[in-house]
Amino acid sequence: MRTIDKRLTAKLAPVLVKRAPTITLAFDARCKSRLAVTLDNGEEVALVMPRGTVLADGDMLVADDGGFVRVVAAAEDVLVVRAVNPLTLMRAAYHLGNRHTPVEIDADHLKLEADSVLEDMLKRLGTTVTRESQPFQPETGAYGGGHKHGHDETFSEDYALAQKLYREHDHSQCGHDHDHHHHHHGHGHE
Template sequence: MQVITKNLKNIKLAKGLLLNARQVNLPYLERSKSRQGYTFEDGEQVLINLPRGGIMRGGDVLVDEAGKFYLVCAMPEQILRVTSNNQLSLMRAAYHLGNRHIPIELGLNYLHLETDPVLADMLKQLGVDVSTESMPFEPEHGAYGGGHKHGHDETFAEDYAVAQSVFDSRHPQHDHDHDHDHCHNHDHSH
């Protein structure tokens, strides 16, 4: 059994290299697992053993220990599609879903999320339109990479650098001597 150990995210390969790549067809939940077995229609099996914390996206190229390529395909699945003619209502829906840490796919005029009847009812009460669709689900990773992180994943340094550059652009460094008040009134005798 071949063992897949690498995900070539964001790397453009020549189409000729992918002509013989096998397709790994997975729904979102399976693409979020870094360690799992996969069986192709012809019965061939591979073991996916990727670094923890990553999510496979449709179009990602996986590589096994022998250097063979596999193309990740995001399978269609039942999702909720949230739309509204009122942008504020759509933003409010995104806020409430984000507050619950619900994975969502964002579009200019829509939100997609995994099917959940309780969330569908909540969204309808917020005044947005909710329908069920069958399509690939590609939710956002989050501001600092995919899922809950502790700073040891493969993209932490890059994600931190982006966040720091945004902070620095809004809070320019200053070189001068003065005390910085901490905006609280108590003694630091502890």
């Protein structure tokens, strides 16, 4: 059984991309670092990616024998959210983000995995929600390539950027001050 363990960052010639066997995966499977999968041609392979890797539609992977495999995002049950104005759509995005819901963002709509509770909330916010079967590719992260762990190559750069933004942030706008001489009732310290 071949093992696929690398994502190619360089561009390949279109003929090589076209010839590569494909692996069609839903979003949840594209987030897993260890997975036994079957390529679309029927070949069984082991997918062993670095932790935190989120595969996207069109990614080219390299197997341990040097062969290429192209990722295809599978169609899955999603909610497509539209609104009559940008403010309503931004409010919907805010409430989804507040729930840490993976969301794909487009200029005129949002897309998320089908969920009846979220569907109801979105309708109450004044959006139009339709259930469809489409590939789902949510945003991957505010500071770079995706979900970060302390050992990822760009983590230190991303962390430094986050700390810089935090230091530049005017905390007085948060509705609290940072005078730490106040009492924390019930916590046993001052």
